[in-house]
Amino acid sequence: MEFEAWWLIIIPLVFSLGWLAARLESRSDAQTQVQMPESYFKGVNFLLSEQPDKAIDAFLEVASVDTATVELHFALANLFRKKGEIDRAIRVHQFLTTREQIEATDRERATFELGVDFLRAGILDRAEAAFVSLLETQMKAKAAGQLLELYELEKAWDKAIEQANRLREYGAEIPVADIAHFHCELAEQAFQNNNQDTGKVHLQNALLTNPSNVRASLLLGEMYLGQGKYQEAVGQWRSAEAQNPWYLPLIGPKMWEAFRALGQQEEGIAALTEYGQKYPSIDLLLVLVNALEECKGPDAAFDLLRAQVRARPSLLGLDKLLERQLRDMVDDERIKDLSLIRELIAKHTQRLERYRCQSCGFQAKKFYWQCPGCASWDSIVPRRAEELDFYPVVGKAKAAA
Numbered sequence: 001m002e003f004e005a006w007w008l009i010i011i012p013l014v015f016s017l018g019w020l021a022a023r024l025e026s027r028s029d030a031q032t033q034v035q036m037p038e039s040y041f042k043g044v045n046f047l048l049s050e051q052p053d054k055a056i057d058a059f060l061e062v063a064s065v066d067t068a069t070v071e072l073h074f075a076l077a078n079l080f081r082k083k084g085e086i087d088r089a090i091r092v093h094q095f096l097t098t099r100e101q102i103e104a105t106d107r108e109r110a111t112f113e114l115g116v117d118f119l120r121a122g123i124l125d126r127a128e129a130a131f132v133s134l135l136e137t138q139m140k141a142k143a144a145g146q147l148l149e150l151y152e153l154e155k156a157w158d159k160a161i162e163q164a165n166r167l168r169e170y171g172a173e174i175p176v177a178d179i180a181h182f183h184c185e186l187a188e189q190a191f192q193n194n195n196q197d198t199g200k201v202h203l204q205n206a207l208l209t210n211p212s213n214v215r216a217s218l219l220l221g222e223m224y225l226g227q228g229k230y231q232e233a234v235g236q237w238r239s240a241e242a243q244n245p246w247y248l249p250l251i252g253p254k255m256w257e258a259f260r261a262l263g264q265q266e267e268g269i270a271a272l273t274e275y276g277q278k279y280p281s282i283d284l285l286l287v288l289v290n291a292l293e294e295c296k297g298p299d300a301a302f303d304l305l306r307a308q309v310r311a312r313p314s315l316l317g318l319d320k321l322l323e324r325q326l327r328d329m330v331d332d333e334r335i336k337d338l339s340l341i342r343e344l345i346a347k348h349t350q351r352l353e354r355y356r357c358q359s360c361g362f363q364a365k366k367f368y369w370q371c372p373g374c375a376s377w378d379s380i381v382p383r384r385a386e387e388l389d390f391y392p393v394v395g396k397a398k399a400a401a
């Protein structure tokens with residue numbers, strides 16, 4: 001890790017201020033001379049010669065001699081953390097929390113920093129204990145904020161929501177878009193346990209928290225579909241268009257299923273055609289092609305697919321076009337030729353059909369609302385990598401307020 005230059009200023013400054021304050025405070029005799037210990041100058045020298053490890057050892061020597069230098073301890077622990085030496089940061093912060101002659105506010109601050117150390121080290125139970133101990137102190141808002149992040153990491157969604165409510169009571173800002181997803185996660189768990197009513201309440205809470213949360217609308221539609229309430233399902237998905245239409249490809253096949261169950265195939269094809277024109281998507285196109293084949297036969301389906309691939313050439317579209325051509329082909333030699341072309345294309349389409357996180361670049365075959373790579377919510381959009389090259393930025397499900 002590259003050593004950051006600003007430490008060259010901060011460490012000696014913090015130290016010398018702390019040292020002087022401590023000396024002046026304890027000075028009973030006006031004649032007492034204020035002297036810096038030799039180790040301090042050694043430490044500064046090491047810092048200037050970019051030898052942070054030796055500088056740390058020198059400053060620790062000073063700190064162990066003069067225990068009044070609280071700020072120096074904080075600065076050192078911060079330096080350890082920056083260097084990735086979490087265990088040393090923990091030791092310094094633990095030392096501060098156990099010191100008798102220390103202000104209550106400094107002890108709370110040290111406890112908070114200790115919690116952050118444990119969080120970084122992945123020792124979540126001890127991080128949680130540190131933050132929980134601060135919930136009745138001046139540090140309560142910062143502690144609740146850290147607990148929210150910790151519970152999100154543990155996927156303890158109900159506890160994370162509890163901390164969000166606490167933060168709201170304190171008048172602190174909360175990540176409403178993320179919290180709406182916590183409600184959706186709880187809803188999905190409830191549906192998996194066949195608890196429809198609880199799931200619905202969680203989804204309503206998601207929409208109360210963030211009216212723009214398109215995921216809740218998509219899930220509500222799926223819930224209605226499962227209950228055989230096809231009209232409600234379609235209505236719910238149509239309202240999702242107003243929230244964020246870029247997510248419609250996620251429910252394309254289910255939307256077609258609902259229209260078919262209602263006996264409204266014509267309306268279904270019209271809706272899919274409209275969405276496909278307004279918000280082009282290979283996934284929506286394939287749903288429409290299958291719907292057309294079902295209602296109007298393979299020729300109509302093939303004509304549409306060919307027209308769309310010609311209008312918006314893509315390897316993913318070409319692969320599907322070849323697949324259909326091969327299906328109806330009788331000439332053995334031409335089948336061999338086209339199969340070879342398709343195999344070559346398939347090598348590329350595997351990479352092109354992945355979803356991609358717009359924050360960290362993580363790619364996956366499956367769609368995730370929360371990126372497994374960087375833990376961002378809504379950073380993966382339901383468009384295949386090849387499509388993102390056409391549309392580098394598509395709408396994110398932002399919070400409404």
Ligand SMILES: [Zn+2]
Binds near residue numbers: 360373374
């Ligand atoms: Zn990511």
